[in-house]
Amino acid sequence: MIKDLQKLNILYVEDDDFIREHTSSLLKSIFKDVLTAKDGSEGIDTYKKHHNRLDAIITDINMPKISGLxxxxxxxxxxxxxxxxxxxxxxxxxxxxxxxxxxxxxxxLRKPIQIKDLLTSIDKAIKGEVGDYCK
Structure with missing residues (x-):
């Protein structure tokens, strides 16, 4: 699984600066490229600019301006x-x-997330498998 993830480009959207910086740093050691955005508005703009090369999006839901939903x-x-x-x-x-x-x-996924659970979810999502939503 990890080998395949190293070929992926993702967008990570999180409004909390500390969480975004810490998590994106970790994600950058796993994925080919990690783009970040601080809220849904910036996430939409980043997606529009880079949609042709993004393989997945990870987003918080409760954010200012435009929510993740x-x-x-x-x-x-x-x-x-x-x-x-x-x-x-x-x-x-x-x-x-x-x-x-x-x-x-x-x-x-519910916070706090385990990186293993996040990687499993990304791997499944890339393969077209939907997840369990309310665990």
């Missing part, structure tokens, strides 16, 4: 490409509605 909806609505999006949140997915989560995200 709204970002995912806009990406899904405006882009033909089906880049898998993995949601990461401190909140239970029931807070957002299981229908909204399953329609817009390939996988949903």
């Amino acid at each position: 709204d970002m995912a909806k806009r990406i899904r609505k405006n882009c033909k490409q089906k880049t898998p999006i993995i949601a990461v949140s401190a909140y239970d997915c029931d807070d957002y509605g299981i229908t909204e989560i399953s329609k817009n995200f390939a996988h949903y």
Whole structure:
């Protein structure tokens, strides 16, 4: 699995500066390239600029300006490409509605996340496998 992940380019969207810097540093040691964004608005802009080379998106849900859920909806609505999006949140997915989560995200992980779980979710999402949403 790890060998295949080293060929992937991902976008990581997280509003907390410390978490974004720490996690992206770790992700950069695993993936070919990791682009970052500090909120959903910046995530959409980054996706528009780099969509043709992105293999997956990892996003927090609760963020200022545009939430991760709204970002995912806009990406899904405006882009033909089906880049898998993995949601990461401190909140239970029931807070957002299981229908909204399953329609817009390939996988949903609760914070604090284990890197192994995140890598497994990305690997499955790239292969087209949907995840368990409300564990």
